[in-house]
Amino acid sequence: MRVTTRLALFAATILTSPPLMADEPAKPKLVVLVYFDQFRGDYLARWKGEFGEGGFKRLTADGAWFTNCHYPYAYTVTAAGHSSVATGCPPVDHGIVGNDWYERAAGKSVNCVGADRYYQVPARTKEGADEDEKKGAKGGVSPDRLMKPTIGDALKAGTGGKGKVVGLSLKNRGATLPAGKTPDAAYWMDGGTGQFVTSNYYRDGVHPWVAEFNRRKFAEQWHGKTWERFRADIDYAKLSGPDDISGESRGAAGQGRVFPHPFEPTDMKTKPAYLNAFYTSPFGNEMLLELAEKAITAESLGADDVPDLLTLSFSSNDAIGHAWGPDSQEVLDVTLRSDRIMKRLLDALDTKVGKGKYLLVMSADHGVCPLPEMSRKQGRDAARVQPAASAKVEAFLVEKFGKQSSKWVEAISGPWVYLSDKTAKAAGVISADVHQALAEWLQKQDGVSATYTRKALTAGIPDTDATGQMVARSFYPERCGDVYVLLKPYYLSSATLGTGTTHGSPWEYDTHVPLVVYGTGVTPGVRAERVAPLAAAAVLSKAAGVTPPSGSKYGVPEGLFGASGK
Structure with missing residues (x-):
């Protein structure tokens, strides 16, 4: 199509x-x-x-x-x-919760615009501009995963x-x-x-x-x-x-x-x-x-x-x-x-x-984020840490709830830890209890500022937790994991970042x-x-001179287009 x-x-x-009305004021072309x-x-x-x-x-x-x-x-x-x-x-x-995320139904990571049913025009090479681009470019590209106009x-x-x-x-x-x-x-x-x-x-x-x-x-x-x-x-x-x-x-x-x-x-x-x-x-x-x-x-x-x-x-x-x-x-x-x-x-x-x-x-x-090394020179508390490494998380959950035939951790993507409902069921425990236990353990790890569980985000974050509300605005239930791990300001995950810097926080x-x-x-x-x-x-x-996209929640700033306010 x-x-x-x-x-x-x-x-x-x-x-x-x-349609545009004849009596509308002059509009840009x-x-x-x-x-x-x-x-x-x-x-x-x-x-x-x-x-x-x-x-x-x-x-x-x-x-x-x-x-x-x-x-x-x-x-x-x-x-x-x-x-x-x-x-x-x-x-x-x-x-669009990230550049990539773990899709439970497919059992794999997906790219935000990757679409295997399409192909690149002209046909693409195997290489990509960088590792990030390679992930979703094996097939074609489309905006199909974007849920709003x-x-x-x-x-x-x-x-x-x-x-x-x-x-x-x-x-x-x-x-x-x-x-x-x-x-x-x-x-x-x-x-x-x-x-x-x-x-x-x-x-x-x-x-x-x-x-x-x-x-x-x-x-x-x-x-x-x-x-x-x-x-x-x-x-x-x-x-x-x-x-x-x-x-x-x-x-x-x-x-x-x-x-x-x-x-x-x-x-x-x-x-x-x-x-x-x-x-x-x-x-x-x-x-x-x-x-x-x-x-x-x-x-x-x-x-x-x-x-x-x-x-x-x-x-x-x-x-x-x-x-x-x-x-x-x-x-x-x-x-x-x-x-x-x-x-x-x-x-x-x-x-x-x-x-x-x-x-x-x-x-x-x-x-x-500034380089942690530069931040420390400027007197800030900063470091490269890896509090939510998959092996460490898996080891904690095995110790807490027992080893099962399947792993507790399905995936870790960005700040999200995806946990297995199947494994929780086999162990005879409630998934929400597993999420909560992991969240509490992660809060004690070096460099962690806060954690948020799926249950807490679904129930609604209190107005007094401004940062938590920002996390909630990043939470699309069908695509996000079960525990969100928030690092302290000026801390970076060292899982894939030994040098250089990145972004992705509410700071x-x-x-x-x-x-x-x-x-x-x-x-x-x-x-x-x-x-x-x-x-x-x-x-x-x-x-x-057109109606804003149907999902739009933020209006024109007051006075931008003149004394009328809009």
Whole structure:
């Protein structure tokens, strides 16, 4: 079933938005949703003085800059963030609880956008951009696991299918989830070839403009080159930190811990390793911007009076942040380069769509935790720990309830421990009692702040436990485990993380992201009230003159579009 058929069914059964009315005020011809993956909320202010003209300075001076923007849920990862911003609701509603999760019925881990019944177009290689991408890319990709409509679906329904929707990213989930079920195009980078691909969920062949772009082999032009600092006139160490920090990883494919970073190896037999290094550099973002400029022209986005939607997710910031941490010279460098990416994007929109004829929302899918080694130097309590290792959990449960023919632990995925009801039944104990016993034991382990059981989350978390309520907003019962393990602030799980850093907590460094709204009808100014990035779905819907996605729970911030308040 192709997208056109899906659109008719989806609009008829889920989205009942009225058509645009003749007496509506002037609307932008194009609305744009921009994510910078792992762009923490403090970066815009922290490095404001180093940004050039026309990029982030233009956005924050001429747009509405919400400096106190936080995710309202606990498990702050890429797929959850992209889905939440685009649907206007948290994972408890839209169901994308993580990048991957354990699916009990299948007895295996599943990827948020992985879909074996579809295939990649063109056919994918075995390799992926990184280990995370490999997990769900064996077959095709689809948004089938997303349980609520997005702004892309709302725009399609509200314009009777006339408005175009295009989603682009280096990551498959970054392109797929925001665009929703009914886009005209969704493309991401294949980590084995460096080319942009799609899935036959959308179409059987790539658009001609994508095929033409792929023939340029943009990603291969850095062979034998190095990633140098963007600015020679500023003190990187003063603005960020030392070039060589304990706890940093070596990046990807031999890039090393310090500048300059080579794109090695250059042997084409190891092309996927080279492409991983390219992806873990600022130049992945440049390639995505080139494709976005191509898409605006080729798809005539913003060329008529029916509003279109472009979603862009710049992924390289995330790969760099994971490797070197938020206080690194590498993150400073990619942020400065992201400023120039934004300038080029705004210039392209000015030229191709027209000044005053578009509206852009910029945010991020999550923040990031500092390297524990850096935190300790700054006097914080921080460490790498592994309190919920599968073997340790299994040993405790065997000691507590006895050894059985099947294991007690089915899986551990992210912060969730999945326990076996079958094993509990065989032991003659109640599953909820097993969950509670494990939760109490885990609370005593080094680095654990709190635990939450399935029973507690289902019954409802008291209003006095703000953190617990954030965990509840990440809890989709059919996909989550039985015990949620929350580490202390500045602690990271060392199960798969000996160096580098990650995100996924309800702590401020992970929840705080930028929210900037720029363009047609926006009242500019710096705004200090607390908002959620999930308001973006309502903002974009309002700008486009369509009804927000049906699951949206966060409205347009007061006064954003003028004195009327909305």
